[in-house]
Amino acid sequence: MACNRQKDxxxxxxxxxxxxxxxxxxxxxxxxxxxxxxxxxxxxxAGENQNWALADFEINEIKESLDDIKKYCTDRPETNSLGMIEQPLQNVIDAIQQKNVTAFKSNFSILTATCNSCHQATQHGFNVISIPTTPPFSNQDFKMQNGK
Ligand code: HEC
Known part of the structure; x- marks a missing residue:
């Protein structure tokens, strides 16, 4: 009797x-x-301004979101295509660590092309990503402050 109640x-x-x-x-x-x-x-x-601390921060935000997709979007078949972005992302990380603005820009282009490759591969080719011409917000300064 007591046992059954516990089960309930x-x-x-x-x-x-x-x-x-x-x-x-x-x-x-x-x-x-x-x-x-x-x-x-x-x-x-951030990279264009050679603000490497900010660039490092921003790329980590991208990495975290990609990790979250892996964790939370396991029900979406598109998640299986994430692997293609790993090397292009790593190449941008390397350029940031080397503080190499030329390598940063060329690897950023490859990264952006890979965003689009995945959109095409996952039937979202209408979402076209490009190299930005203006920052997303006017209230953030991308220049390094006090040489830091
Ligand atoms: C794993 C493949 C994949 C990769 C890699 C990828 N995307 Fe996507 N992206 C998608 C899919 C799938 C959608 C549609 C998501 C949905 O169902 O709303 C999407 C949608 C988007 C959208 C539209 C969001 C909206 O609701 O308006 C943007 C913007 C976007 N991606 C940016 C990027 C950028 C920038 C990168 C590269 C840094 C990138 N994506 C890399 C698969 C990918």
């Missing part, structure tokens, strides 16, 4: 856990992409 309670708890999990907010693939879009833009202006 456990089942109740499990039902509650399941319903909590179903209602937990999880950002979708498109939301991660919108975040990547902003950091891709900022990354360009």
């Amino acid at each position: 309670n456990t089942q109740n708890l499990q039902t509650q856990i399941d319903s909590l999990q179903a209602n937990t907010y999880k950002p979708g693939f498109g939301e991660f992409m919108s975040s990547i879009q902003v950091h891709h833009n900022k990354l360009w202006f």
